[in-house]
Amino acid sequence: MHAATRPNIVITFIGLLCLALAPLMLSACGSDYRPRNVIGLRGLDGGYEEEPGPGKLIKVSYTGPSSATVYMAANAVLYRSAEITQREGKAYFALYNDLPSAMKDRRSEKTVFSTIGGRAFSSAYIIPFAENAPGLLSAAEVIARLQTKVKGKPQ
Numbered sequence: 040m041h042a043a044t045r046p047n048i049v050i051t052f053i054g055l056l057c058l059a060l061a062p063l064m065l066s067a068c069g070s071d072y073r074p075r076n077v078i079g080l081r082g083l084d085g086g087y088e089e090e091p092g093p094g095k096l097i098k099v100s101y102t103g104p105s106s107a108t109v110y111m112a113a114n115a116v117l118y119r120s121a122e123i124t125q126r127e128g129k130a131y132f133a134l135y136n137d138l139p140s141a142m143k144d145r146r147s148e149k150t151v152f153s154t155i156g157g158r159a160f161s162s163a164y165i166i167p168f169a170e171n172a173p174g175l176l177s178a179a180e181v182i183a184r185l186q187t188k189v190k191g192k193p194q
Contacts, residue, residue, distance in 0.1 A: 071086075071103060071115075085101070085102040096165070097164065099164075101162070103160070105158060109160075114185050114188050117185060122182070129167035129178070130177065131168045131172070132168060132176055134163050135163060150162070
């Protein structure tokens with residue numbers, strides 16, 4: 040009787056394992072561009088996040104999954120910055136690589152990137168603007184240029 044139940048336990052275990060792994064396997068097929076999962080430090084699968092302040096600044100960051108390159112992380116931050124700008128009802132944004140640059144109004148056209156724990160990471164500070172001015176980026180142009188790189192081809 041004991042030996043007869045052992046195959047059922049193995050089959051049940053394999054079935055549960057398949058159910059547990061299915062979301063991970065399906066998520067590998069889609070884009071890595073998504074909000075950061077709050078489980079664990081920087082989430083298990085990465086993603087973007089935003090934090091307010093100081094002042095009018097918004098900090099935007101992205102941690103990639105193990106398969107992401109630093110260029111993917113940099114593009115994701117730039118793309119998310121443009122999305123935030125449009126969400127705020129603005130058309131342009133100033134991009135700053137770090138807080139000291141923002142304090143001195145040293146605008147940039149590109150984000151900086153690095154790795155943290157072997158995973159691609161990028162962050163920047165932004166301020167959305169309604170009107171264009173020197174050193175500002177167009178949210179619509181950034182989205183048009185980076186959409187397929189960040190979100191993949193439309194299905």
